[in-house]
Structure formats: structure tokens, C-alpha cells
Amino acid sequence: MLHDAARRADPEMMTDGPLSLADAAFRLHPSGALFWPEEQALVVADLHFEKGSSFARHGVMLPPYDTAVTLDLLADVIAFYRPKIVVALGDSFHDRAAPDRLPEPYRERLAALQAGREWIWIAGNHDPDVPEGFGGDVYAEVACGDIVFRHEPALGAHPGEIAGHLHPAARIRVRGRSLRRRCFVTDGTRLVLPAFGVYTGGLNVCDRAFEPVVPRHLMAAHLLGRDRVYAVAGCDLHPD
Amino acid sequence: MNADPLEPDLPEVFRRWFETRGWQPRAHQLDLLARARAGRSVLLIAPTGAGKTLAGFLPSLTDLAAAAAMRKKPGAPARGPHTLYISPLKALAVDIARNLEAPVAEMGLPITLETRTGDTPQHKRRRQTLSPPDILLTTPEQVSLLLAYRDARRFFANLSTVIVDELHALTTVKRGDLLSLGIARLRAHSPDLRTIGLSATVAAPDDLRAWLVAQQAGAPPQLADLIEVAGGAKPDIEILKSDERIPWAGHSARYALPDVYRAVKAHGMALIFVNTRSQAEAVFQELWRINEDGLPIALHHGSLDVGRRRKVEEAMTAGALRAVVCTSTLDLGIDWGDVDLVVHVGAPKGASRLAQRIGRANHRLDEPSKALLVPANRFEVLECQAALDANYVGAQDTPAARPGALDVLAQHVLGMAVAAPFSDEALYHEVTSAAPYAGLDRATFSRVVDFVATGGYALGTYERFARIRRTREGLWRVANPKVAQQYRLNVGTIVEAPMLKVRLSSRKRGGTIGRGGRVLGEIEEAFIESLSPGDTFLFAGEVLRFEALREAEALVSRATAETPKIPAYAGGKFPLSTYLADSVRAMLADPDAWERLPEAVRDWLLLQRDTSLLPRRDSLLVETFPRAGRFYMVAYPFEGRLAHQTLGMLLTRRLERIGARPLGFVASDYALSVWALSDLGARFKAGRPSLDELFDEDMLGDDLEAWMAESYLLKRTFRACAVIAGLIERRFPGKEKSGRQVTVSSDLIYDVLRSHEPDHILLQATWADAARGLLDIHRLGELLSRIKGRIMLSDSDRVTPLAMPVMLEIGRESISGAADEALLMEAAASLEREALTRDGTEGEAERDAP
Known part of the structure; x- marks a missing residue:
């Protein structure tokens, strides 16, 4: 098994890549965030705050620093783009009780990140109702022109859908070596973002869960490298 | 048959049995019997064929034969086993049981003996706990499981003897650490316990003697008695x-x-x-x-x-x-x-x-x-x-004893809490009576207990989820029954690379693969990942064709008359021992010793002597030469592949920093080759850097730290420690398929832990393992200090004879972990090419990519 390398690279060294969708132009950031320059909006999916403590509830004592690291990464990418709007595409909290477990210092950091900008929580299946006291507004989905933000990709969605939920990851094979990375995945009309949370795993884009969303023959995956994203065609991707 | 002065010690029925077989008890067998009867623990070192096993069992057999005459009243409550025989191999336990049944039957002894291994069916295990045999033959993992039962104290109260077979194979590995802790607990249950260790010849018998008996804090090592049987005929x-x-x-x-x-x-x-x-x-x-x-x-x-x-x-x-x-x-x-x-x-x-x-x-x-x-x-x-x-x-180069591993201790601590509530004080005392843990300080022990309870993090947020909790009386007990279940599923110290079952299926017909033939065995997941459907490989003695991956199984079909790819799975690569490495260096340096070598090898060494230099015993030879537009350096430390790999990583880092533009390296057991774009020979001669600077011991400081942070080797070691310590659960076949999004990869945990709590006890355990094992830092350190100021440079204009073997390894061994970004770049480049040849708008966006 090959997994993502240490994720917190030097933000100064990172460069983003272009993507167009329904006539809108976006930037794909190697952290896994999406930026929409026209609207000054930053989009992140599947933050899964407090996943570590969720495991601890079941006796698996993962290091309790995942929320801190995820917030660090989020702060880096917010500093990079200075967006006016942040959209969290659902599953921002790992489970319904996660907001209660969120330690006070992290609450404050989150509030600091929200200060001076609009913050939109899209409801996810892990967090169908983001509780009061976390700032921002909660929506089931948000549309902006032809672009629609929702948590779970919808069946038969129109072009312009931007979603999360699936945690896409892709495997490439070069010179006898195999490498698996989180990725953005698109068919040119809709886009699925990689999970942003530090403890989140990835589902291979060759899995049949992706079939109705992004057909393989039209698929392009943008793999997250250390400081840039790498675009790879669907036909060059391998199942696990 | 000659009467031996010691022979009267042997009960009549045994003596007759020896006689009918035309045998005579051997001196060491009787010696061991006498000492064991006196309650002594004994280490028996004997070559194969010396009747070691029988010697080990004689005290128990004679005891049980004598006791049998007196007990066995009908309706008497079942007693626990009298003797535990523990072997590192399941197959060995089964084999010994078979060999022991014969004499027991022939002497008509009313002694029951049974095996208990991972293969023993559940109903038989349950019956064994209710109605135990006199002699139980088992493995270290089963001992841990038995000790974690609630009524372990009653079960083992009657235990008199523990026999550990092939002790030399256990004392230097984590399984031995776990077993030593288990034996410490057995001693607590049965204070008069005697232990018998059976071993092949080892370099330091005292390590094994100490392992067999309880140690006392502050006292000199306690040692079991030693019986050593001289080797048999010279092989x-x-x-x-x-x-x-x-x-x-x-x-x-x-x-x-x-x-x-x-x-x-x-x-x-x-x-x-x-x-x-x-x-x-x-x-x-x-x-x-x-x-x-x-x-x-x-x-x-x-x-x-x-x-x-x-x-x-x-x-x-x-x-x-x-x-x-x-x-x-x-x-x-x-x-x-x-x-x-x-x-x-x-x-x-x-x-x-x-x-x-x-x-x-x-x-x-x-x-x-x-x-x-x-x-x-x-x-x-x-x-x-x-x-x-x-x-x-008769030289011996078995590895030396080392301190017990902390991840193993964590597993044991949880097991002890599952068995019965314990106090810090008593368990610390018990644990440090086991030789591998004799030097464990109280603070570290407490950190391990904290780790078991809540993960041991400085940020104490997991108190309310604790797996073990202190009662009002100050005893640690498991928080809920699920914890006990988790413990039982994760017992043991063998963490294999994730494996997939290899199942034979019928060949593809019309695009479908027939389901189900038999399972041929298991193979590393990483190897299967390197295959594409249609690739052939050698496994279980057959050429197989990889068809598909289905639910954690690799489906294969038979492929004949093809040249297979050979499995590159990692099983059992041993590095060259320090002792042999030194002998090889000595032989190379001494042309008189070449007489014994085959002619081709002799000629090869002579050619090396005439065209370059020969490595000497106490110095390091470094050769440099150009080839095909690149510049090579080959060093000959003879310290084994692991140490060379670590050295290679550190050298290339260093060369990179001073602008020598290294491209890669390859390591064998004997030598190490690094290649670069700049003329390394010219650089070394000009002192930019000098070889002494390049090989300076300080590379084990910051360079090592920095490299380890990213090293996949360390992540692999961390995973093993995390599984043993119970931080993450073992992967079970079939279970992980659905779990990609659910489980958390150990690499991510490692990264998070390293950045937020670098002193965490599990990182400490990981570092200790890596330094001894995969990175062999200890040996690298010894090498660097040995060759200080003694590096010979031979700059040639072409490949030297001695360099040939390692040069041929280039391209066979992949250089792991070095170039992930480069691979991504290459994969992306193929899309860019494709995008340029495609027309229309689909490739449009990609054309802008850097």
C-alpha cells in the first residue's frame, strides 16, 4: 500500500492548476481545495473534524491532533487565496457528536478563520445538521449560476455540479512502481473534490461508485502531489 | 548395558523402556533430570541429534508417572496442565507431540498430551480450558491468550514446568519479549515454576540463561543452570x-x-x-x-x-x-x-x-x-x-540480546488488565522480573500504561474513552468487554505485510472469470499491485497468470510454457552477519587465502589487484569511474544490505546538498554504488568534499533525522509497532475492502504524531526497532567510526572488476521512496502528450498545465 506523503508542504512552494467547468474557470490546489477566482470562493470537501476522537470512542486511540492538522492546512490555503467565501462541502464533522467534542482552542481557531468572510456549511451525511454556534450558514445545496455545490453527487445532475462525499483517490503505475494519491476527478462537466480532512482515506476512482458520476472513458483525475497537481487520463489509472 | 552411577534416579519403567530400545540414557539427560528435580531451571545447549527433546521432557514425564500412581480418583476436579511446552513453530509443536506420544504409549504412562495452536478448532480449545491435558504443547501467542482468561490463575496453579524449545530463535525477537512477559506472569501464578530452555549453540549462553529465570531489581543477573553438550561429528x-x-x-x-x-x-x-x-x-x-x-x-x-x-x-x-x-x-x-x-x-x-x-x-x-x-x-x-x-x-554469530520492545509491553499490559485488575506496583515488579525488561524504568512503564489507557497523548482528551481505568482501590481494569475482545483479536507480534489469498480459477471465457478453485497460498498485496491482468508469475511451483482481484483475493489461472515474472516478495532476506562480513574482508585482503577459491574468482581478484586496489580489513575502499555520461562511486563496506541502504540514502542527501547532483544508488550485501551527473572522482581528489568529510559520522545526526521523517521504511516499522501495541487493529482479509474510506492509514497517523508529539512512546518504539532492524543504524555507526581517516580512493577511467557485481544490480533493485514526484510527473506527461494529439476542447484545459 502506498499512501499520501506528509501533507503539510511549504505553502509558498505550491502552485495550483487550471480547470474549466460549465464555462467557469477554477484553480485546483495541491492541498485538495478548489478556488473560484471569479467569485473569490474557496471550496473544501469532507473535513471530518474529530475523526480521531470518534475512533477513540471505540477504543482505538488515534492521535487526537487530526482536527488541529486539518485546521492548519485550511489556514494555509485560506492565507494563499484570501477568499471572500468559504464553502465546506459537507461531512465537515465526522459524526453528530463531533461538534461537542471539538476542543475549545479549535473552536476559536475556526472562528478566526471565519472572521471577515462568508462561510457556508453544506450538510453532509455525517453531519446532516451543523449545530448552532459554529458561525456561517447551513444549506442542503447552493447554486451560483450554472455551478451547483452539494455534498453527494446527484444522479443525472446537470453540468456544473461540484461535490465531495466520495473521497476520490487514484492509482498510477509508472516503471513498475505504483503510486496512490488523493485526487480531483472530473468528466469535463462535473467535479468531485478529494477529502480534505487529514485522517480521511480515499476510494479508488475505478470503483464502481464513480461509474454513474464520472464515466471512465471521459475521466480525468488530478492527483495531489507535494506542491502541484498532476492530471492523468482515466485510461492510465489502475484499480487497487 | 553399563550401569551409570546416575541411573538409579531414573524410575524403573523408564529404565526398562530405554533398555528395550537398546538405548542408554545420555549423561546430559540424567543431569538435567537431577537438576530439574532439585527445582532448578536449566538451559540445555546441544546439537541436533543429541536427544534434546527427550531430555527436556524427562523431568515432566517422570513427575507425572509418579503422580499418576497417587491421583486419578474418579470425580476429582480437573487440574491445570503440569507442563507447558512452547515452540516458535506450530508445526514443531505438532511434530513434538507426535514424537512424544510413542514413548508415553510404550511405557503405558497415564499421561495426556495435546497441542493448542492457532489451527486448533474452537470447540477443542474450549474443552482444553475445562479439562486440560497434563502436557500442553503450544506457541507463545496461545500462552498470552490463555493468560488473559479470567480464570488463568486457577488454570495455571498446578503448572510445574515450562519447556521452551528453540530458545535461541526467540530471545532476540519480539515474540520472545512477549513470551518472557508471559512466563513472568506464569511465575506469579506458580511461584515454584521451573523452566527448561532447549537451544542450539549460541554466542552468548548467559543471555538465554538469564531469560529463563526471574531477575531482581538492582541485583546481578540471575542465571539458570547450564548444561552444554559438545558438538557431534564434524560436518x-x-x-x-x-x-x-x-x-x-x-x-x-x-x-x-x-x-x-x-x-x-x-x-x-x-x-x-x-x-x-x-x-x-x-x-x-x-x-x-x-x-x-x-x-x-x-x-x-x-x-x-x-x-x-x-x-x-x-x-x-x-x-x-x-x-x-x-x-x-x-x-x-x-x-x-x-x-x-x-x-x-x-x-x-x-x-x-x-x-x-x-x-x-x-x-x-x-x-x-x-x-x-x-x-x-x-x-x-x-x-x-x-x-x-x-x-x-565453531564460530557463533547469533545476535546479542536487546532490551524488550515497548509495543510488546503495551500489548501485554492490556492482556493483564483483561485477565484481572492489576496494580501499577505489582505489575511493574512482575514485568521487570523478565530479563528483557529488567532495565525498564518506572517512568517508561507508566507511560506505557497510559498509552494503553488513553493513547498516552500530552493532550489528555481521551480520558472519557479510556480502555482501562483505575478503580477506587487504585487497580487498573478494562473499561468494557469490547476491549477484551479487541485484545484477543490482536494478540501476537507477527505483523506480516498485508497479504492476499491466491485462488486458482478457470481461465477467462468470454471476458468472465470462473469463480472458485482452491487457494494456493498467500502473497504480499504490494506484489499483486505491481501486476496487471495477464502478467505471469511463479508461485507454489507453478507459472500462474494473474486474472483479477476480487474481494481481497487474487484470482489466477494456470499458464504453461511461458516465461514468468518472478515474485519479488520480501520473505526472509537476511543481511550478512557482522562476523562473516569481517571474515570476507579479511579474506579479500589476504591473497594467500585465495588458494582455496575457484579459479574464476581468483582471477577476478587478481585482476582487481592489478587494475585498482583491494579492500583492506580495517579501511574502506572507494572507487570512482565514469560510464555512459554518468559518474559512479562504489564503496565496499561489507556491512550488509540494510546498513548500505541507509548509508546510500544519507550519502545521496549529502551529495545533493553540496551540488554534486546524485541521481541514485543501489546497495548489495557487499557494496554500495552511487551515481551522479558531476565527476565524483575529481571532486573527492580536490576535496570538494573529501571522502573523510563525506563519510563523517555526523551524517547520523541531522541528515538521519531529516531523512527518517520521510522514510517509507520508518512508516512500515511504525505500522508494525502500532499494530502490536494495539493502536490500530490488524487487517483481516476481506474486511479492508469496504474500509478504504473508513480506516485511517498508519502513514497518516505517523505524520500527525510525528509533527505533534515527536516524543510519543510509539515513536520511541519505532525508532528503537528501525535502528536495530530495517535501517541497521547501529552497524552503520560502527562502520563509520571504524573507517574514520582510513578511506582509500581509487579513481579509474572505467568500471573495475570488483565493481561489476554491484553495477549489474542497477536496474534490478528499485530505489524506493526516492522519486514519487518524478513518477507523478511522468504519468502526467503522458496525458499532456495525449492532450496535444487530441483535437477539440477536451484537452484544452490541460494544455495550460506547467
């Missing part, structure tokens, strides 16, 4: 003399297999040892290709399905085989019938290992074992010769 070992040309490099020894085949034909039953499972497959395949007489030759290695292995073992015992190609799975003392030749393909990597493997031939003490060493390449010729010299002088 008859030869290095294969082949008329074929010995290759420069490679490990297949293919050139010599016709000679090996002739040797097999000339003997009754041969064991053919190889160092890795992939070698086993390759040698087996090749032998069958030339097996014109259709001799029954079998294959035995750890990846094969258990059923297949048992069949081979049975056929061996029945004498139905002429040869078995095997790996270390057959290393340990199983008596597999009449082996009269041991062939060792490839270099043995350690003098002690060679001696033990050779001991497999001919289980009669007074006849010499016969062995044939088959070097696969020229350096191995030197190594075989060194090992042969060592075996004659």
Missing part, C-alpha cells in the same frame, strides 16, 4: 565445484542447478535451503525443468497454503521425497526423517545459521552431516568460504 561441508562459469551477480544460482540435481540423485533425501521465497520458487521451477528422472522434489515456504505445507511435511516423514526446496520455515528443529544431504543455495549470511541448517542433515550425533554450499555469484563464493571456515572453527 562434512563442501563448496560446490561447478565447471560452469560463476556469474558476477544475481541470486538464482541457475548455473549450478544441474550439479545440484546430480547431488540430489546421489543421495537419499536432500533439503535444499534458499534465502528467500522467490529464490525457492525459481530453484524449484528450474530443478523440475531438468528433472529428467521425475524425482519427487517438493517445495516448502511460508506463503504456501498450510494444507500444502502439511502434505509436504508428511511426505518427508514418510520418506516419499528425494528433495525439498525450502526457506527458513524448515530452519527449526523439526525431525523430518532421513535427510542425508543439506544443500545451501546462495550464501548463508551467518555462520550460526549455516551450522543450524546443516544440523538438519543426519540426526545421528556420531555421523557427520553432509552439506553442499552453492554460491550464486562471485562475492558469495567469498562468503561461503568464510562461512565454511567459521563452521569448522
Whole structure:
């Protein structure tokens, strides 16, 4: 098994890549965030705050620093783009009780990140109702022109859908070596973002869960490298 | 039959049994009996064939025979076992039980004996706990499981003797750490417990003697008694003399297999040892290709399905085989019938290992074992010769004892909480009575207990989820029954690379793959990942075609008459032992010693002497030369592949920093080659940097730290520690498929922990493991200090004779972890090319990509 390398690279060294969708132009950031320059909006999916403590509830004592690291990464990418709007595409909290477990210092950091900008929580299946006291507004989905933000990709969605939920990851094979990375995945009309949370795993884009969303023959995956994203065609991707 | 002064000690029924078989109890058997009767713990070191096993069991058998006369009132409550026999191998426990049943039956002793291993069915295990046998033959993991039962104290109250077989194979590994803790607990249950250790010859017997008995804080080491039986007849070992040309490099020894085949034909039953499972497959395949007489030759290695292995073992015992190609799975003392030749393909990597493997031939003490060493390449010729010299002088290079691992301790602490509530004080006292943990300080112990309770994080947020909690009386107890269940599923210290079952299926018909044939064995997931459907590989002695991956199983079909890719799975790569490395260096430096070497090897060394320099025993030879537009340096430390790999990583880092533009490196057991875009020879001569600077010991400081942060080797070590310590759960086949999004990868945990709590106890355990194991930092440190100020440079205009073997390794060994970004770049480039050749808008966005 090959997994993502240490994720917190030097933000100064990172460069983003272009993507167009329904006539809108976006930037794909190697952290896994999406930026929409026209609207000054930053989009992140599947933050899964407090996943570590969720495991601890079941006796698996993962290091309790995942929320801190995820917030660090989020702060880096917010500093990079200075967006006016942040959209969290659902599953921002790992489970319904996660907001209660969120330690006070992290609450404050989150509030600091929200200060001076609009913050939109899209409801996810892990967090169908983001509780009061976390700032921002909660929506089931948000549309902006032809672009629609929702948590779970919808069946038969129109072009312009931007979603999360699936945690896409892709495997490439070069010179006898195999490498698996989180990725953005698109068919040119809709886009699925990689999970942003530090403890989140990835589902291979060759899995049949992706079939109705992004057909393989039209698929392009943008793999997250250390400081840039790498675009790879669907036909060059391998199942696990 | 001569009367021995000690013989009256032996009960009548035993004496008669010896007599009817025409045997006489051996002196060491009676000696051990006398000491055990006096309540002493004993280490018995004896060569194979000395009646070691019988010696170990005699005290228990005589005890039980005497007791049997007095007990067995009908309706008496079942008592716990009298004797635990613990072996590192399941198969060995089964084999010993079989061998023991015969004398017990022949003497008509009313003694019950049973095995209990991972293969024992659940209903039988349950029955065994209710109605235990007198003698229970089992493995270290089962001892831990038994000790975690609520009524362990009652179950073991009657225990009098623990016999640990093949002790030398346990004391230097984590399984031994776990067992030492288990024995400490057994001693608490049964204070008069005596232990008997059975071992092959080792370098430091006192380590094993201390391991067998309770240690006391602050006191000098307590030692078990020692009985040492002198070696039997000197083995008859030869290095294969082949008329074929010995290759420069490679490990297949293919050139010599016709000679090996002739040797097999000339003997009754041969064991053919190889160092890795992939070698086993390759040698087996090749032998069958030339097996014109259709001799029954079998294959035995750890990846094969258990059923297949048992069949081979049975056929061996029945004498139905002429040869078995095997790996270390057959290393340990199983008596597999009449082996009269041991062939060792490839270099043995350690003098002690060679001696033990050779001991497999001919289980009669007074006849010499016969062995044939088959070097696969020229350096191995030197190594075989060194090992042969060592075996004659009886040199021992078994590894030294080291402190017990903390991840193992964590597992044990949880097990003890599952068994019964414990107090810090009592458990600390008990744990430090086990030799590997005798030096454990109280603070570290407390950190381990905290780790078990809540993960031991500085940010104490998990208090309310604690797995073990302190009661009002100050005793630690498990928080809920689920914790006990988790413990039972995760017991043990063997963490294999994730494995996939290999299942035979019918060939593709119209795009579908037939379901279900039988399972051939298991293979590393990483290897399967490197295959594409249609690729062929060698496994279980057959050429197989990879068809598909389905629910954690690799479906394969039979493919004949094709050239297979050979499995590159990692099983059993041993690094060259320090002792042999030194002997090889000594031999190279002494042309008089070359007389014994084959002519081709001698000529090779002479050529090296005439065109470059010879490595010396106490210095390091570095050669530089250009080739095909690149500049190479080859160093010859002879410190084993692991230490060389670490050295290679550190050297390239250093060269990179000073702008020498290194491109890569490759390491073998003997040498290390680094190549670069700048002229390394010219740089070293000009002192930019000097070789002394390049090889300075300070590379073990910051460079090592920085490299380790990213090293995949360390992540692999961390995963093993995290599984053993119970931080993450073992992966069970079939369970992980659905879990990609659910489970958290150990690499991510490692990264988070390292950045937020670098002093965490698990990182401490990981570092200790890596320094000894995968990175071999200890040995690298010794090398760097040995060669300080003693580096010889030989700058040539072409590849030197000595450099040939390692140069041929380039391209065979992949350089792991070095170039992930470069691989991504390459994959992306292929899309960019495609985008440029495609018209329309689809590729439009990509064209802008940098």
C-alpha cells in the first residue's frame, strides 16, 4: 500500500492548476481545495473534524491532533487565496457528536478563520445538521449560476455540479512502481473534490461508485502531489 | 548395558523402556533430570541429534508417572496442565507431540498430551480450558491468550514446568519479549515454576540463561543452570565445484542447478535451503525443468497454503521425497526423517545459521552431516568460504540480546488488565522480573500504561474513552468487554505485510472469470499491485497468470510454457552477519587465502589487484569511474544490505546538498554504488568534499533525522509497532475492502504524531526497532567510526572488476521512496502528450498545465 506523503508542504512552494467547468474557470490546489477566482470562493470537501476522537470512542486511540492538522492546512490555503467565501462541502464533522467534542482552542481557531468572510456549511451525511454556534450558514445545496455545490453527487445532475462525499483517490503505475494519491476527478462537466480532512482515506476512482458520476472513458483525475497537481487520463489509472 | 552411577534416579519403567530400545540414557539427560528435580531451571545447549527433546521432557514425564500412581480418583476436579511446552513453530509443536506420544504409549504412562495452536478448532480449545491435558504443547501467542482468561490463575496453579524449545530463535525477537512477559506472569501464578530452555549453540549462553529465570531489581543477573553438550561429528561441508562459469551477480544460482540435481540423485533425501521465497520458487521451477528422472522434489515456504505445507511435511516423514526446496520455515528443529544431504543455495549470511541448517542433515550425533554450499555469484563464493571456515572453527554469530520492545509491553499490559485488575506496583515488579525488561524504568512503564489507557497523548482528551481505568482501590481494569475482545483479536507480534489469498480459477471465457478453485497460498498485496491482468508469475511451483482481484483475493489461472515474472516478495532476506562480513574482508585482503577459491574468482581478484586496489580489513575502499555520461562511486563496506541502504540514502542527501547532483544508488550485501551527473572522482581528489568529510559520522545526526521523517521504511516499522501495541487493529482479509474510506492509514497517523508529539512512546518504539532492524543504524555507526581517516580512493577511467557485481544490480533493485514526484510527473506527461494529439476542447484545459 502506498499512501499520501506528509501533507503539510511549504505553502509558498505550491502552485495550483487550471480547470474549466460549465464555462467557469477554477484553480485546483495541491492541498485538495478548489478556488473560484471569479467569485473569490474557496471550496473544501469532507473535513471530518474529530475523526480521531470518534475512533477513540471505540477504543482505538488515534492521535487526537487530526482536527488541529486539518485546521492548519485550511489556514494555509485560506492565507494563499484570501477568499471572500468559504464553502465546506459537507461531512465537515465526522459524526453528530463531533461538534461537542471539538476542543475549545479549535473552536476559536475556526472562528478566526471565519472572521471577515462568508462561510457556508453544506450538510453532509455525517453531519446532516451543523449545530448552532459554529458561525456561517447551513444549506442542503447552493447554486451560483450554472455551478451547483452539494455534498453527494446527484444522479443525472446537470453540468456544473461540484461535490465531495466520495473521497476520490487514484492509482498510477509508472516503471513498475505504483503510486496512490488523493485526487480531483472530473468528466469535463462535473467535479468531485478529494477529502480534505487529514485522517480521511480515499476510494479508488475505478470503483464502481464513480461509474454513474464520472464515466471512465471521459475521466480525468488530478492527483495531489507535494506542491502541484498532476492530471492523468482515466485510461492510465489502475484499480487497487 | 553399563550401569551409570546416575541411573538409579531414573524410575524403573523408564529404565526398562530405554533398555528395550537398546538405548542408554545420555549423561546430559540424567543431569538435567537431577537438576530439574532439585527445582532448578536449566538451559540445555546441544546439537541436533543429541536427544534434546527427550531430555527436556524427562523431568515432566517422570513427575507425572509418579503422580499418576497417587491421583486419578474418579470425580476429582480437573487440574491445570503440569507442563507447558512452547515452540516458535506450530508445526514443531505438532511434530513434538507426535514424537512424544510413542514413548508415553510404550511405557503405558497415564499421561495426556495435546497441542493448542492457532489451527486448533474452537470447540477443542474450549474443552482444553475445562479439562486440560497434563502436557500442553503450544506457541507463545496461545500462552498470552490463555493468560488473559479470567480464570488463568486457577488454570495455571498446578503448572510445574515450562519447556521452551528453540530458545535461541526467540530471545532476540519480539515474540520472545512477549513470551518472557508471559512466563513472568506464569511465575506469579506458580511461584515454584521451573523452566527448561532447549537451544542450539549460541554466542552468548548467559543471555538465554538469564531469560529463563526471574531477575531482581538492582541485583546481578540471575542465571539458570547450564548444561552444554559438545558438538557431534564434524560436518562434512563442501563448496560446490561447478565447471560452469560463476556469474558476477544475481541470486538464482541457475548455473549450478544441474550439479545440484546430480547431488540430489546421489543421495537419499536432500533439503535444499534458499534465502528467500522467490529464490525457492525459481530453484524449484528450474530443478523440475531438468528433472529428467521425475524425482519427487517438493517445495516448502511460508506463503504456501498450510494444507500444502502439511502434505509436504508428511511426505518427508514418510520418506516419499528425494528433495525439498525450502526457506527458513524448515530452519527449526523439526525431525523430518532421513535427510542425508543439506544443500545451501546462495550464501548463508551467518555462520550460526549455516551450522543450524546443516544440523538438519543426519540426526545421528556420531555421523557427520553432509552439506553442499552453492554460491550464486562471485562475492558469495567469498562468503561461503568464510562461512565454511567459521563452521569448522565453531564460530557463533547469533545476535546479542536487546532490551524488550515497548509495543510488546503495551500489548501485554492490556492482556493483564483483561485477565484481572492489576496494580501499577505489582505489575511493574512482575514485568521487570523478565530479563528483557529488567532495565525498564518506572517512568517508561507508566507511560506505557497510559498509552494503553488513553493513547498516552500530552493532550489528555481521551480520558472519557479510556480502555482501562483505575478503580477506587487504585487497580487498573478494562473499561468494557469490547476491549477484551479487541485484545484477543490482536494478540501476537507477527505483523506480516498485508497479504492476499491466491485462488486458482478457470481461465477467462468470454471476458468472465470462473469463480472458485482452491487457494494456493498467500502473497504480499504490494506484489499483486505491481501486476496487471495477464502478467505471469511463479508461485507454489507453478507459472500462474494473474486474472483479477476480487474481494481481497487474487484470482489466477494456470499458464504453461511461458516465461514468468518472478515474485519479488520480501520473505526472509537476511543481511550478512557482522562476523562473516569481517571474515570476507579479511579474506579479500589476504591473497594467500585465495588458494582455496575457484579459479574464476581468483582471477577476478587478481585482476582487481592489478587494475585498482583491494579492500583492506580495517579501511574502506572507494572507487570512482565514469560510464555512459554518468559518474559512479562504489564503496565496499561489507556491512550488509540494510546498513548500505541507509548509508546510500544519507550519502545521496549529502551529495545533493553540496551540488554534486546524485541521481541514485543501489546497495548489495557487499557494496554500495552511487551515481551522479558531476565527476565524483575529481571532486573527492580536490576535496570538494573529501571522502573523510563525506563519510563523517555526523551524517547520523541531522541528515538521519531529516531523512527518517520521510522514510517509507520508518512508516512500515511504525505500522508494525502500532499494530502490536494495539493502536490500530490488524487487517483481516476481506474486511479492508469496504474500509478504504473508513480506516485511517498508519502513514497518516505517523505524520500527525510525528509533527505533534515527536516524543510519543510509539515513536520511541519505532525508532528503537528501525535502528536495530530495517535501517541497521547501529552497524552503520560502527562502520563509520571504524573507517574514520582510513578511506582509500581509487579513481579509474572505467568500471573495475570488483565493481561489476554491484553495477549489474542497477536496474534490478528499485530505489524506493526516492522519486514519487518524478513518477507523478511522468504519468502526467503522458496525458499532456495525449492532450496535444487530441483535437477539440477536451484537452484544452490541460494544455495550460506547467
